[in-house]
Amino acid sequence: MSRKIIVTGLALAIFSGSILSSCESVKNTNKTQRGVAIGAAGGAILGGVLGNNIGKGGNGALGAVLGGVIGGVAGGVIGNKMDKQAREIDNALPGADVVRVGEGIKLVLGENAVRFDFNKSTLTAAAKANLDKLVKVFTEYPDTDIIIYGYTDSSGADDYNLKLSEQRAAAVKAYLSKKGLAASRFTTKGLGESDPIESNDTDAGRSKNRRVEFAITANEKMVEDAKKEGGK
Template structure:
């Protein structure tokens, strides 16, 4: 089931109202300029404060999604497209954790979807099979940018884990590109042992923390189409 953050628009309006009303220059700004300010300020702040509303972990993905908020009618059009894409991802890969956030999608590929062995960044055969299912959806929705975040458990030095997490994200990107998706759509970031989704005190918990997350947002073409009512 696709999860969806509720009351996000209300929170953005309240937050943006506070921020905008504090600036005299806003009185002379256009609606478009105000929308840009709302998207930038609301996304940055809400990305930090709403993490607890979508479960543990994923602050990187959440921040990336909320940072790209367009707002207004265009934002609604983008949101509808993301609703459809999220449902297709959920149907294609039931083992994934799919969350609709704002105008984008946070996708967590844990051990049931893309599992990494301890101290490894290579993709298992199961991981490749599950990524193949994602390729079909990403091919159908080409007008998105995707940030891939790699994670580790807490075993080992922080610097080592940061590199390992980057290698994991790069492995996923390389595989998706090999399957025909444009590499330019993807950005990779290693998060190391940050944002654990389970306790690192057990083997089972550490296994779940060795994961990748995706932040899926509209690219420039999708934004432009939405602003033109498409």
């Protein structure tokens, strides 16, 4: 069963709005100004929610998603688009962990979705079949930047694991690019055995730590389009 934590921009706006609406200074602002204020408060709330619910792991993809927060009315527009994309990813690949936070998506593909042979960076046939499902969704949403993070478990030397994780992330990018997605959309990073999401003391835990994560955020075009749409 996939683990999903959904924190949408709309939910943050509603919660933040309920707090801010009681302030006289906010009542006297226009729609755009209120959107900016709600976005700022939502960011603080988001940090608390994530800290309490996500726990260990996710510093790579999660940090990238949070670092791309725009906020305000434009952020709400982007968040709505990301909501839809997250649902489509979840439907296309039920075995993935789709985490909708702020204005982006953290996507975790464990060994049940993207599996590598032991000590290899070569994608298996099953991994390619699952990535094909993502290609369809990524093609529908071209205005996003995607960082691919590779991870390993703690078996082996640190420097070797780091290199292996980099090769695995690069293998995913190469495959997605081969399928027609623009290579310029992707950045790859290997994080080795860092940020474990489970204990490395058990086979089951090590299996979950061998994973690929995606940070999906708005590119410049989506941001500019959202600002125009939000200003209407």
